[in-house]
Structure formats: C-alpha cells, structure tokens
Amino acid sequence: MKTSVAALLSAFVLGTAALPAAAVVTPFDLMGSAGAGLLGGNEAPSAVVGGGSGGEIGPGISFDSVSNMLSLSVGWGSGNGFTDLTGNATGGHIHGPTAAPAPSSFSQNAGIMISLSALGGWDGSASAGGYTGMVSLTAPQVANLFDGKLYINVHTALNGGGEIRGNLMPVPEPASFAMLGLGLALVAGVVRRRRT
Numbered sequence: 001m002k003t004s005v006a007a008l009l010s011a012f013v014l015g016t017a018a019l020p021a022a023a024v025v026t027p028f029d030l031m032g033s034a035g036a037g038l039l040g041g042n043e044a045p046s047a048v049v050g051g052g053s054g055g056e057i058g059p060g061i062s063f064d065s066v067s068n069m070l071s072l073s074v075g076w077g078s079g080n081g082f083t084d085l086t087g088n089a090t091g092g093h094i095h096g097p098t099a100a101p102a103p104s105s106f107s108q109n110a111g112i113m114i115s116l117s118a119l120g121g122w123d124g125s126a127s128a129g130g131y132t133g134m135v136s137l138t139a140p141q142v143a144n145l146f147d148g149k150l151y152i153n154v155h156t157a158l159n160g161g162g163e164i165r166g167n168l169m170p171v172p173e174p175a176s177f178a179m180l181g182l183g184l185a186l187v188a189g190v191v192r193r194r195r196t
Contacts (some may be wrong), residue, residue, distance in 0.1 A: 023066040027143025028145075029153065030055055030074070033106040037113025038076060038154060038164040044107045051163050052076050052085035054154065057130060061168065067140060069134045072116070073153060076164060079128025086158040089124035092116040092131060094168075095153050096141075101110065104169055113150065126156070146170055 022042040034041025040051030054076025059138050062071050077084045096107035116122055121133030137145060146149055148169050153162040 011049045023064050026063045026146075027171040028061040028063060028070075028079050029169050029171055030061070031102070031106070031148075031169045032151075032166050033103075036166075038074065038152065038165055038166045040159075042106065042165040042167070043153075043159075043162050043195070044097075044109050044150075044165070047161075048159050050086040050158065050165055051083075052126070053082040054080065054164050055082060055132070055166070057081075058132065061173070063137075063142070063145065063170075068137050070137055070145065071134045072170075073130070073132045075128070075130030076154065077125060077127040077129055079125070080130060082110045085126040085129070085156050085163055088126045089117065089129050089154050089163075090157055090160070092122065093153055093155075094135070094150055096150035097144035097147075098149045098151075100149075102169060104107070105147075105151070106167055110149070110151075116152070129154075142153075165185075 030037050032039060032042025035047065036055070038050035038054035040046065040053070054074060057075040057080050058073040058075065059071065060073055063069070064071070076082050093112045093116055095110045096113045098108035098110045100108060116131045117124065118131055119131070119135070123129045129162050141150070145168055148167055151165055153165045154161045155161070171175040
C-alpha cells in the first residue's frame with residue numbers, strides 16, 4: 001500500500017493540531033533609538049541630565065503565552081554591571097501603549113500602564129537597583145507588547161520624566177521553524193522509505 005506525500009503531510013498537520021496548547025515562551029530585549037538596554041538616550045525626548053544605564057540581568061525578560069505573564073529581571077547601576085543612576089530611582093514603570101508600533105514607538109511617550117516600583121521585587125538603589133518579578137497582562141496589553149508599544153522607564157529626582165528607558169521588543173524565535181522543518185523531514189523520510 002502506497003501512501004501519498006499529501007496524505008502523510010495531512011496526517012502530520014492534523015496530529016500536531018490535536019496536541020494540547022503548549023506554552024510559548026517568547027524572550028524579549030530592551031531597545032530604543034540609542035541602542036539596546038535601559039539608556040538615557042532612549043528617552044523621548046532624550047534631555048537627560050547625567051544618567052546611568054541598565055538592562056537585562058539574570059534570566060532577562062520573557063512572556064508566557066498560556067499564563068499571560070511577563071517575567072522581568074532588569075537592573076541598573078555598577079552593582080549590576082552598568083553605570084549608576086544620578087540618584088535613587090523614584091519610580092519605575094511599564095508605559096504604554098504608544099500610538100505607533102516599533103520602531104516609531106522609540107520616540108513616543110505614553111502613560112503609566114504598570115507601576116513596577118509599587119510591586120514586590122523592586123529596588124530603587126542608584127548603584128544596584130532593579131526589578132525582578134512577574135506581571136499579568138490582558139489580551140490588549142499582550143497585543144501592544146508584541147507590537148513594541150510598551151517600554152520600561154526608570155525615573156529619578158534629577159530626571160523626573162525618566163532617566164533610562166528601553167522598549168520591550170520580542171526576539172524572533174527560530175526554534176518554531178526548526179520544529180516545522182524537522183516534522184517535514186520526518187514525513188519526507190517516511191515517504192522515501194515506502195517508495196523503496
């Protein structure tokens with residue numbers, strides 16, 4: 001009995017569609033007009049006096065598609081391998097959504113969406129501060145997250161509008177393409193074996 005490639009491919013697609021939905025964990029980076037990380041030059045406008053720097057620490061930033069939880073591990077200051085802020089952080093937030101998606105969003109400001117400084121896991125130290133924790137997002141917030149319309153902003157007394165900023169940007173995930181390629185290779189191998 002010969003099996004057609006189309007029949008095997010259909011069986012593969014239907015078989016994978018019947019699997020329960022697995023969580024897709026997407027890694028994120030911090031980006032802006034001045035570059036990667038939490039930078040003063042990423043502020044819009046970038047009229048920052050002095051200014052430190054920061055970025056991802058530890059496990060970094062990721063989003064879980066099943067729980068709708070955004071995991072954040074960001075820091076700033078010399079204790080975290082960056083430069084110190086001009087003073088202790090007076091607040092830190094996820095702002096959004098901006099009016100346009102990235103990269104246009106890099107030069108746009110938006111209101112406070114989630115106050116990280118009001119949550120456990122916040123440390124406002126100028127030299128070793130940061131936030132490590134998880135925040136739950138609604139469906140509209142998730143859509144804005146994947147459009148690059150959300151950013152993290154850390155404020156100090158000297159830079160009340162924000163001293164360091166970085167837009168949350170999804171990292172392309174090559175693994176999903178690799179899995180599809182592996183599945184198609186398996187189907188091709190079965191077809192080749194049946195023909196011989």
